Amino acid sequence: MGNEAMYEQLKQAIVDQDADAVLEAVNEALAEGIDPRDVINKGLLPGLNVIGEQFESEDIFLPELMQAALAFQAAMTVLEPAIKEAGGADEKKGTIVIGTVKGDLHSIGKNILKLLFETSGFEVHDLGIDVDLFKFIDKANEVNADIIAISALLTTTLIGQRDVIDALKDQGTRDKYKVMVGGGATTQEWAETIGADGWSGSAYDAVVKATELVS
């Protein structure tokens, strides 16, 4: 099988959200000597782009997005060692620390965004829900993050987004990270008020914004 056909097979396996087929195609590609970075960039990521478009147009929903992400993650467990073995470095867009603010137990919007970030080539560290503000900062320091992404659904928890930004200022590290805010109760006006670097009303737009922020 030629390389182009191999890339198409990889892409289709991701679009089909078929983890077994993805792994089979990845192993076949490596066996044929294809560079593991090309497996990602020319096979898997184009498939994830299709998944992202299908999600945006409501042809698929969160469960299918998760299946595709799980298939991608399974593939990466094979590809990352292969890249290291070949002496290369993986090419990620950036590193993001994400979570829902303290006092807020809502997770679905944040989970959707996490998956879209991951499938768009970002390394994502998910802190979950009800996250202490210093955990955002400590984790960002630990993983040398580019972006801190903070979700809040409730009006009474919005203030937690501002607290993270204020704490970064207090520590003198505000300029080290881009801060994105989002969630049901947030608006562009709120993001501007608290001095966030980015806001988006949808997960898909948030990925575009994050890509702009790290470029």
Added chain:
Amino acid sequence: MIDLIEVFDRAEVGPLISETDYYMKRYVPKLAEVIARHKVKWDKQTIINTDDDLTDRVFQAAIDLLAEAGAYCPETNRVMQFTRDEILLACSQAPRSATFGEDRERKTMYGRRPDTTGDRPWVHVGGGIYTTDEQIFMDTVEKMASFNIVDSVSVPSILHLRGKDSRVRSPQEILAACKTVRLAREGIRRSGRSGLPIINGISAASQPASMFAASYPDFGLRPSDGFLIDFLSEMVVGYEALQKVAFYNSISANIGSTSTPLFGGYAGGAEGVAVTATCYMIMGNLIFRGTYHYNAPLHSKLHLSSTKPLIWAIAMSNAAIGRNMGYPMVNLPYLGGGSGTRQYHYEMACYLLAIVTSGGNIFSGHPAMSVQSDSLVPDDHKFHAEMGLAAAKLTRAEAEPLAQKLFPLFGDKLKDPDKGMTFQEVYDARTKRIVNSEYQRAMDDVRGDLAGMGLEVPVS
């Protein structure tokens, strides 16, 4: 029906599982399975379903979903499991009515069946929208309560103390919740209808401590009001919710089980939302011992509930419960259009035509996805209650062509909805009369448009 302590115990003894595995190995595959098993399918065109066989299959799918996937308790990481017999018994013993209010305002909300054209549905208005000023809060509540067609109100939220917004779980939140209740009851008293029930208890309280504190009788709430307890999406039954269940059952208060299945989330599309929404209503009775249900499905990206597949799914869940269980339901619409806009009125008309003919009671909705402060404009809600009463005279088959005519008037605007007005922009601060001619004209125009389509909406 299994007793409440046994229900709580199910959160302690079910299978241990991570949240991700609960979704990916139980809820999501089971939902797909029951949808396929019962051949639940939306044709991508219909807004108001009239196929009763399909409706009943949605109900059966919801029973199967709860029996086979269970609910998830994040505090214990366990699945709360219930047998099919336990679920069916709970359905058969579900309340068919809920009585609210005091004295002259004491009335009963009934579970309705689809195509019931001879009754008068319960009329609930308002919403928990954020309010910036105490005077506006009082005026809003007083004005809503003064409309004589109204049977109950949802009151807005007022979160600030001394100019600062209270934070979740803070002592200020407790004070804000207490203040909200006190002001709301005073606003209702000023309307001359002191016994009128508040059934969104308690809008400014996000945690059990705030709800319990604000339930102290001296602040003005009574067991004959209604207290909302939420499921978290999807299928999550947290300890905070169970704490509220324990307390409000202990004082024999009306409990509004509340759910917000997300279109585009784990529930997937229209079929998944219809089945999951129906499942929540069954869970509301079985797990929360609710006396009524607040059904609030929402689009995960647009943050509103007036898309075509969502209106279909919401109406379907009302019909499924109305035909098979009889649990009283109100449905909380989140609309894209801002207050006073034609878009908002068209969205509400379409939504109410679908829901009221399918067995739901009347509930006016949150404009502007509820993110615009002070956007609860009482005359909007009166107009929408009037729409609901007009819709109640129709069957689903009669309402469907009207809904199809209405949808194109707002469907393309949902991604960039029209901005609306605030209370202050509509009313004179002293007389509380409408002084915004544009606001009045939009309402009059839409009333005329609806009449032209065959839906006469008399002014009450």
